[in-house]
Amino acid sequence: MEIYIHIPFCVKKCLYCDFLSSTADDETKEKYVKALCDEIKSGQNKIESVSSIFIGGGTPSILKAEFIEKILSTVYDNYIVNSDAEITIECNPGTLSYEKLLAYKRSGVNRLSIGLQSAHNNELKELGRIHTFEEFVENYKLAREVGFENINIDLMSGIINQSLESFEDTLKKVVKLNPEHISVYSLIIEEGTALYEQVKRMDEEGINIRPSEDVDREIYKSTKQILSSFGYERYEISNYSKAGYECKHNLGYWTGISYRGFGIGAASYINYGNEAIRYKNTDNLTEYLNGNNTKTEIEKLSMDDMISEHMILGFRLGKGISKSDFYTKFEMQLYDRFGDVINKYLANGFLIDKDDRVYLSDKGIDVSNYILSDFL
Ligand code: SF4
Known part of the structure; x- marks a missing residue:
């Protein structure tokens, strides 16, 4: 199984952010770490072996180092x-x-x-980020000096006023640093965020500040081209890595491994083989700090639900769905279950069937939402 630990604190809220995160004083952070460790201890599952731990947020690095040490040693003890x-x-x-x-x-x-x-300070400002590109480079070099040999860099496309050229320039500056992994996600402007209000105001004035869908599509294509020329493989729709550096934790999510989430709003998924359960922790910080962690959004997944998820998540991966793996997991042949749909998309070149695997072609990725809905 895998473990996810949520740290919901940030220096300040980015303009586009709708994650469960906020600013907090030192006392709240300390109390949170205590509540988190109590929750980890109460997980009491010494028999399960853990293949990955992901401390996410928020900004986990905002915490004092001793708190991260305490959280991890609590995991190791339990x-x-x-x-x-x-x-x-x-x-x-x-x-x-x-x-x-x-x-x-x-x-x-x-x-x-x-x-x-982004490697452009004007774009970072549009996003309301707290840092400059130069500060990032300094931190990155420090991490290498300390000896970190596996580093991911998160990038964003679709930033306000971003052009294809400025995105490509970001990408080229980043590959020069030679990280092992790069993720590129499109900016989604969520209702309720400061950026949403800003864009709405501009739209009302008839000014479009968002890159067009064409630019976004070009960015997607160019990302794959540029990164593959520097030795990065696209192993998932938004994720690229050097060989052997795929993110194990995310691969676990996409292949249906059980995970336990600790901290506010953290989701857990327990896979029992022929059924699964998913639930979330409370997202109320005060309740959580008082030891009141009511589970919400509890969902029982049937075998059919698990099969659908296996298909949807599997097609996000560059390698797609393994036929033998499908048989091992669900005791049925992939083609017995989905033969009609798969054959339809094989015929028009949206899917490829090769060496035990069925996966999306480049042209299939462009219309993946449409194709995936057929597997539900
Ligand atoms: S750093 Fe991440 S979690 Fe924190 S406010 Fe910005 S986008 Fe949200």
Whole structure:
């Protein structure tokens, strides 16, 4: 199984952010770490072996290093963590120091995921990020000095006033640093965020500040081209890595491994083979700090639900769905279940069937939402 730990604190709210995160004082952070450790202890499952731990947020690197050490040692005391487990912490430039990075390393963290988003300071400003590109480079070099050999950099496309050229320039600056992994997600402007209001105001004045869908599509194509020329493989719709550096934790999500989430709003998924359960922790910070962690959105998944999820998540992966793996998991042949749909998309070149695997072609990726809905 995998473990996810949510740290819901940030230096300040980015303009586009609708994640469960907020600013907080030192006392609240300390209380939260205590409540989190209590929750981890109450998970009491020493028999399950853990293949990955992901400390996400928010901005986990905002916490004092000793808190991260405390959280991880609580996990080690209460779970069997595999010796080759991937242990990631999400960091934001501007919140890292040499001492913090050393403490992460000491406590077993072996992968950093750094939120850069753009190499252009004007775009970072549009997003309301707290850092500049130069601060990111400084932090990145520090991480290498400390000895981190597995680093992901998060980038964003579709930023206000971003052009194809400025995105490509970001990409080229980032590959020069030679990270092992790069994620590129499109900016989604969610209702309720400050950016949503800003864009709405501009729209009302007839000014379009968002890159067009054509630019977004060009960015997507160019990302794959540029990154593959530097040795990165697109192994998932939005994720690229050097060989052997795919994110184990996310691969686990996409292939249906059980995970337990700790902290406010964290989701858990327990896979029992022929059925599964999914639920979320309370997203109320005050309740959580008082030890009142009511589970919400409890959902029981039948075998049919699990099969649908297997298809939807599997097609996000570059390697797609393995026919033999499908048989092992569900005791039925992939083609007996989905032969009609698969054959339809094979015929028009949206799917490819090769060496035990069925996966989306490049042209299939462009219309993936449409294709995936056929597997529900
Ligand atoms: S750093 Fe991430 S979680 Fe924090 S406000 Fe910005 S987008 Fe949201």
